[in-house]
Structures are given as structure tokens and as C-alpha cells.
Amino acid sequence: MEPELGAAQPQFRSGEMGCAFDEIHGLISAPPVTGGRSFTALLELPPPQAVELLVTEDFPAKHQPPPPIFPTDIGLIHRASKFSVFASADNSLESNTILSVSNSIKVDSVKQEQLDADSHRNSSSPAGSDQCLKSGKRKEREKKVKESNKKSKNMAANEPSDNGGGEELPYVHVRARRGQATDSHSLAERARREKINARMKLLQELVPGCNKISGTAMVLDEIINHVQALQRQVEFLSMRLAAVSPGIDLDLDSLFAVNGSSNADTSYTGMFALPICTEGQLDGTRQLQLQQLWHCDELHQSVWAREADTSNFIAPANSLMSYDSSSANSGNPAAPRRTTS
Amino acid sequence: MKSTSPQNPNPLKKKLASRFLKAMKKLSHKISSSPSPPSTAERRRRHRAVRAAAYASMASAVGPRRAWSRALLRKLRSKATATSGRKTARRNPRNIGTRFLGLNELCDVVPGGKAMDSCSLLSETGHYIKCLRAQVQIMREILDSSSSSSSSRIL
Numbered sequence: 001m002e003p004e005l006g007a008a009q010p011q012f013r014s015g016e017m018g019c020a021f022d023e024i025h026g027l028i029s030a031p032p033v034t035g036g037r038s039f040t041a042l043l044e045l046p047p048p049q050a051v052e053l054l055v056t057e058d059f060p061a062k063h064q065p066p067p068p069i070f071p072t073d074i075g076l077i078h079r080a081s082k083f084s085v086f087a088s089a090d091n092s093l094e095s096n097t098i099l100s101v102s103n104s105i106k107v108d109s110v111k112q113e114q115l116d117a118d119s120h121r122n123s124s125s126p127a128g129s130d131q132c133l134k135s136g137k138r139k140e141r142e143k144k145v146k147e148s149n150k151k152s153k154n155m156a157a158n159e160p161s162d163n164g165g166g167e168e169l170p171y172v173h174v175r176a177r178r179g180q181a182t183d184s185h186s187l188a189e190r191a192r193r194e195k196i197n198a199r200m201k202l203l204q205e206l207v208p209g210c211n212k213i214s215g216t217a218m219v220l221d222e223i224i225n226h227v228q229a230l231q232r233q234v235e236f237l238s239m240r241l242a243a244v245s246p247g248i249d250l251d252l253d254s255l256f257a258v259n260g261s262s263n264a265d266t267s268y269t270g271m272f273a274l275p276i277c278t279e280g281q282l283d284g285t286r287q288l289q290l291q292q293l294w295h296c297d298e299l300h301q302s303v304w305a306r307e308a309d310t311s312n313f314i315a316p317a318n319s320l321m322s323y324d325s326s327s328a329n330s331g332n333p334a335a336p337r338r339t340t341s
Numbered sequence: 342m343k344s345t346s347p348q349n350p351n352p353l354k355k356k357l358a359s360r361f362l363k364a365m366k367k368l369s370h371k372i373s374s375s376p377s378p379p380s381t382a383e384r385r386r387r388h389r390a391v392r393a394a395a396y397a398s399m400a401s402a403v404g405p406r407r408a409w410s411r412a413l414l415r416k417l418r419s420k421a422t423a424t425s426g427r428k429t430a431r432r433n434p435r436n437i438g439t440r441f442l443g444l445n446e447l448c449d450v451v452p453g454g455k456a457m458d459s460c461s462l463l464s465e466t467g468h469y470i471k472c473l474r475a476q477v478q479i480m481r482e483i484l485d486s487s488s489s490s491s492s493s494r495i496l
Contacts, residue, residue, distance in 0.1 A: 192460065199463035206467050220443030223466065227450045230473040237480040238395050241365070242387035244487055 353402075354475045360398035361479055368394055393417055399476045409465045412453020 180186070204210040204219055207226045213219050368390055400413040444462060448454030451466050 195460050196463065199460060199467070203463060203467050203470075206470055216441075217443050220447060223470075224443070224446050224450055227447075227466065227470060227473070230470065230477060231450070233477045234395055234473065234480070235392060237477060237484065238392040239388045240484055241480060242384065242391040244484065 351475075353472070354479065356402045357399055357472065357475050358479045360402045361395060361476070362483075364394035364398045365391070365483070393420070395476060395480065399472055403468070403472055407465060407468055408457055408461065409452045409454070409469050412456075416452060 180190070200216060200219065203223055204213075207219075207223050210219050210222045213222060368387075372387060396413055397417050400410040400417070403410045405411050405414075441459075444459055447466060448457065448462055451462065451469050454462055454465070457465060
């Protein structure tokens with residue numbers, strides 16, 4: 001199997017063929033997994049790669065370099081083969097290698113007539129016509145190809161019915177998994193649901209502290225809280241900036257700050273815990289607000305605790321020593337938010 | 342989360358930073374022309390201007406490719422033209438039925454969320470969170486740099 005692949009490597013064209021080939025190569029190197037996995041196997045991937053996969057499946061015609069590491073998921077192999085197969089015009093040899101690759105992993109049986117059809121097509125290629133036929137049929141039957149098949153009309157990588165050069169079949173046969181409805185509506189719904197679950201997982205990775213929570217509703221609450229907290233921070237920071245603004249030399253210093261600073265940027269709550277009081281611009285109301293700030297800090301303890309994952313409050317020394325006359329942290333988290341856009 | 346280390350500014354952050362700084366420069370020119378002790382109303386106006394500049398720079402930096410950036414820019418422009426009293430035509434909530442309850446709250450938070458289906462809403466949320474986070478970092482860094490520089494001047 002591997003030497004075949006190696007031999008066929010130079011045959012692949014660069015670009016999408018190379019991409020597909022990389023996929024397959026990664027697939028081979030990974031330990032094989034029993035077939036029949038669902039789309040949710042994609043979720044085992046690290047999230048950005050899962051997103052890439054999702055995107056690639058939506059737009060099979062797009063050229064996207066896939067990430068190098070994959071679980072040996074049948075759907076990926078088939079998708080890869082699909083990309084490569086219909087992307088090339090005269091690819092009997094390549095398709096053979098692809099099909100033989102997928103063959104190494106799946107062990108289903110195959111109808112005999114398809115074998116013959118394939119053998120006609122691949123008359124020139126010596127490399128296992130049986131294998132490519134088997135895997136070709138397998139590709140047909142694989143459920144995971146369904147979504148991309150639905151989108152890429154007839155461009156599924158099935159054996160050609162008539163001509164030897166083309167790779168498209170007019171019909172796609174999909175087998176659903178055991179114990180699940182097979183009508184198109186439920187399949188579509190299932191695909192949609194799995195897509196949504198994948199996105200939810202990505203969001204979970206993005207929002208700190210969401211990994212431990214189980215259950216969609218709580219995770220969504222966390223996400224909403226996180227977004228609202230970020231918007232509040234923008235609000236407060238803009239207030240501070242508006243107060244400071246005339247004094248800022250915005251060209252050089254800020255650029256240096258942005259590019260080179262390695263402050264405790266990951267602490268989202270540090271600024272609330274350390275108000276920078278100054279006498280310059282604080283009027284009475286602001287002082288009061290600061291008091292309230294401390295007070296409300298306890299009230300919203302849970303929120304801050306969730307966000308202060310790194311527990312890396314902004315270095316107190318820096319903040320307290322900066323008796324900047326114009327910087328004032330006068331935000332009040334409990335105050336009703338003005339309409340932030 | 343971010344593939345780049347904090348020392349290595351990722352391109353998104355650079356773009357956001359440059360835009361935001363440009364907007365801030367514009368604002369600070371306006372501010373420096375006015376008398377130095379600002380009244381409360383003036384302060385509030387400045388605050389709103391900075392906030393709008395932050396969101397506008399964020400939205401324009403990501404470009405029109407994202408639904409939330411488009412919606413955000415639309416909202417900001419309509420605010421700028423002060424047509425708050427006008428009732429914009431509400432699109433039919435054709436997506437409300439297909440989404441479950443938490444997403445309704447999410448679409449209120451994320452700009453342009455109401456007109457999206459659940460799937461794209463979630464991906465837009467992810468991107469929005471990333472950009473918001475970067476924007477907050479930038480603003481904080483600006484503040485820190487300004488405060489540190491001024492403190493070095495004072496002390």
C-alpha cells in the first residue's frame with residue numbers, strides 16, 4: 001500500500017491533488033479506526049482543523065490546504081478521494097491509488113458488477129482494480145460523504161457508468177447508520193445538528209472555562225456572559241481613553257506598546273480590581289462610583305472568577321505607581337450598561 | 342487559543358491596532374482644540390465617540406466578509422446620522438423557530454445576530470469574541486503605555 005502510494009506520488013498534480021494526497025498520506029500514517037464513524041468524529045480534531053474541514057466540505061470546489069493531521073476517518077478519505085477524483089481528468093492511476101488507500105482501511109464487501117465496470121475503466125492501470133472497485137463502492141455507501149454530495153451535485157467520486165475518462169455517476173447512494181432514520185429530511189437535520197455541535201465545540205474552546213461545563217444551555221450562557229463582559233470592558237476602556245486622550249502621544253509609544261508589550265493581557269478582570277484613582281479628574285460622582293465598583297466587585301465575584309483564569313491581575317505595582325493625572329478607572333460594572341451599539 | 346505567543350502580535354491585532362490608533366488620533370485632534378476641563382456632557386460625548394471609534398475600527402478592520410462587521414458598521418452609520426427615532430423594517434424572524442432558546446439571547450448580543458441562522462451565528466460569535474478580545478488588549482496596552490510614559494515623566 002505504502003509503496004504504491006509512494007510511486008503514485010509524483011503523479012499527483014500540485015494544488016488540489018497535492019492537497020488530497022496529503023490528506024490521504026496523513027490518514028495512512030494514523031492508526032486505522034473502525035469504519036462507520038459519524039460526522040462527529042470530526043470533532044475529535046483540534047477545533048481549527050475541524051472548522052477547516054467543515055468549510056472544505058461546504059465548498060468542495062475551493063482549494064484549501066487541509067491540516068496535516070487527521071484521524072483515520074472514512075469520510076475524510078472519501079472526501080479526499082472525491083476531491084482528487086473529479087478534479088482530474090485522466091487520473092486512472094491516481095484514483096487507483098486513492099481507492100486502494102481507502103481500501104486498506106475499510107473492509108466491507110462489494111458488489112461484483114461494480115468490479116467489472118471498474119476494471120473496464122482502469123484497463124491501463126495494473127494496480128489492483130479490485131481494490132479500487134471495492135473502495136469505490138464503499139465511497140458510494142459512506143454516509144459521511146452525503147453532505148458534500150448534497151452540495152456537489154453529481155460530482156461524487158463514484159465509478160463512471162459509461163465513459164472511461166469521467167468519474168461521475170448520476171446518482172449517489174448513501175447508507176445511514178444503524179438505528180437512524182434514512183429519509184432525506186432527517187439526514188439533513190442530522191447534518192445540520194452536527195454542524196452546530198461542531199461550532200459549539202469551537203466556541204467552547206474559545207471561551208475560557210467552558211470546557212468543564214456540560215450541556216449546551218450552560219455553555220451558551222457562559223458564552224453570552226463572556227461576550228457581554230468583553231463589551232463592558234470595551235466600554236470602560238473607552239471611557240478611560242476618552243479621559244486620557246488629549247495627553248496621549250499616539251504615534252510612537254502606542255506602536256511600541258502594541259508590538260512589544262507582554263503585559264498581563266490575559267487578565268480580563270484586572271482592571272476592575274485595581275482602580276487607578278487620581279485626584280486630577282475625579283469628581284464626587286466618580287469617587288462614589290469607585291466605591292460602588294469595589295462593592296459590586298464582590299457581587300459579581302462569580303463572573304470575575306470565571307474570567308480570571310490566569311489569575312493574573314495587572315501588576316499592582318505598575319498601576320498604583322502611575323499617578324497619572326488623567327487616567328481614571330471610573331467604571332461601574334453594576335451600572336446599567338449604556339447601549340453599547 | 343491564539344496560535345501566536347503574546348510577544349508575537351498576530352496580524353489581526355496589528356490591523357485592529359493601526360485602525361484604532363488612526364481613529365484615536367483623529368479624535369484627539371478634536372479634543373485638544375476644546376478647553377481642557379471638560380464638562381460632564383462633554384466627557385460623555387467623548388466617551389461615546391471613543392467607543393464608536395473602537396467599534397468602527399474593529400468592524401472596518403475585519404472587513405465586510407463577516408456578517409457581524411457589516412451589521413456593526415450599518416448600526417454605527419445609522420447612529421451617526423442620528424436616526425434613532427426611525428423604525429427600521431424588521432426582518433421576519435424566520436430563524437427564531439429553528440434555534441433553541443439560548444441562541445435568542447446570543448443574537449441580541451452579537452451585532453447582526455437576528456438575521457442569521459444558528460450555524461452561522463455560532464461561527465460569527467467565535468470570530469466576534471476573538472476580535473473583541475484583541476480590541477480590548479489593544480486599548481489596554483494603549484492605556485498602559487500612556488500611563489507608564491506619563492508616570493516616567495512625573496516621577
